[in-house]
Amino acid sequence: MASLLIGSNPLIRMALLLLTIVTMTERISFVVEARDLSTPGYGEEAMKVRHEKWMAEHGRTYKDEAEKARRFEVFKANVDFIHRSNAAGDKKYTLGLNKFADITRDEFTAMYTGFKPVQAGPKKLLGFKYENITLSDDNQEVDWRQKGAVTGIKNQGQCGCCWAFSAVAAIEGLYQITSGQLASLSEQQLLDCSTNGNNNGCSGGVMNDAFQYIVDNGGITTEEAYPYTEQQGMCQSVQPAVTISGYQNVPAEDENALAAAVANQPVSVGVDASDFHLYQQGIMTADGCGENINHAVTAIGYGRADDGTQYWLLKNQWGETWGEGGYMRLQRGVGACGIGKQSSYPVA
Numbered sequence: 286m287a288s289l290l291i292g293s294n295p296l297i298r299m300a301l302l303l304l305t306i307v308t309m310t311e312r313i314s315f316v317v318e319a320r321d322l323s324t325p326g327y328g329e330e331a332m333k334v335r336h337e338k339w340m341a342e343h344g345r346t347y348k349d350e351a352e353k354a355r356r357f358e359v360f361k362a363n364v365d366f367i368h369r370s371n372a373a374g375d376k377k378y379t380l381g382l383n384k385f386a387d388i389t390r391d392e393f394t395a396m397y398t399g400f401k402p403v404q405a406g407p408k409k410l411l412g413f414k415y416e417n418i419t420l421s422d423d424n425q426e427v428d429w430r431q432k433g434a435v436t437g438i439k440n441q442g443q444c445g446c447c448w449a450f451s452a453v454a455a456i457e458g459l460y461q462i463t464s465g466q467l468a469s470l471s472e473q474q475l476l477d478c479s480t481n482g483n484n485n486g487c488s489g490g491v492m493n494d495a496f497q498y499i500v501d502n503g504g505i506t507t508e509e510a511y512p513y514t515e516q517q518g519m520c521q522s523v524q525p526a527v528t529i530s531g532y533q534n535v536p537a538e539d540e541n542a543l544a545a546a547v548a549n550q551p552v553s554v555g556v557d558a559s560d561f562h563l564y565q566q567g568i569m570t571a572d573g574c575g576e577n578i579n580h581a582v583t584a585i586g587y588g589r590a591d592d593g594t595q596y597w598l599l600k601n602q603w604g605e606t607w608g609e610g611g612y613m614r615l616q617r618g619v620g621a622c623g624i625g626k627q628s629s630y631p632v633a
């Protein structure tokens with residue numbers, strides 16, 4: 286009956302023919318893309334198409350043809366790098382053509398990080414309130430998102446104030462845990478006003494000096510009252526919404542201590558993010574990155590993958606299109622990407 290209908294209706298026949306053509310075209314372009322990736326250097330034209338497609342996807346424009354040509358070369362090198370990393374087949378993570386695909390690793394690090402690790406010197410004795418906590422078996426998984434203590438993914442943009450985002454995310458978590466209320470708080474206030482200690486606006490800073498500013502200032506206001514502008518401005522006088530009494534450091538290079546802290550609240554952590562550049566998904570492992578911490582994120586949990594690999598759950602602030610919806614899983618227990626070197630948390 287159906288074939289009779291098709292056979293007798295020229296409109297349906299035409300539609301079927303079109304569908305077949307469309308399907309075939311899709312297959313062909315898929316094959317071209319696959320060959321592109323499997324044979325680096327293959328098909329300059331196809332690669333150009335790929336670049337254009339990527340530009341459209343990410344709303345990227347260039348000021349002139351010279352800039353576009355330069356960026357195209359970087360794009361190609363990144364495609365090649367992604368291919369080689371993924372094709373190796375021995376990694377727990379995959380890289381991908383994310384929004385940073387037309388800048389180099391060095392440009393990326395210079396533009397989107399901003400943590401200035403404090404040189405080891407005379408240490409202030411702040412205590413570690415979780416020192417006696419031992420994690421039990423039912424503490425194998427922690428995800429503060431499931432407990433409503435994590436605000437949506439934010440985006441620092443081209444301003445090296447990861448330190449402000451990391452400090453704010455830790456305070457947002459603490460505030461939710463102590464008050465039951467989730468409030469998005471102001472990175473801009475820290476960017477403009479926390480110029481104490483090592484903090485230097487978009488040129489970098491540290492979370493502890495941000496915490497200290499909030500203690501001295503008598504609190505921090507909301508994101509809504511003092512929204513983010515991606516650049517440092519004049520410090521405005523605002524009504525504090527959330528206060529903290531201080532902060533503490535997690536003992537360095539002790540990921541069990543870090544886990545004890547993270548089991549109790551989201552924690553600000555320094556990491557080496559240079560190789561987070563093209564991270565797309567999976568568990569980033571120590572072999573994929575260095576240990577010179579230059580970026581700050583927030584540890585919002587930890588867990589164990591099916592193959593037994595333990596990982597940290599990190600909240601980043603490069604928008605939702607980076608990584609796993611803005612988050613990353615990072616191997617736990619081996620100091621991967623420098624995690625554990627400098628971690629701290631606010632105290633209510």
Ligand SMILES: *[C@@H]1O[C@H](CO)[C@@H](O)[C@H](O)[C@H]1NC(C)=O
Pocket residue numbers: 413414415416417
């Ligand atoms: C941890 O235990 C020791 C020994 O009992 C005690 O002196 C110390 O105060 C405890 N630390 C905290 C933060 O409770």
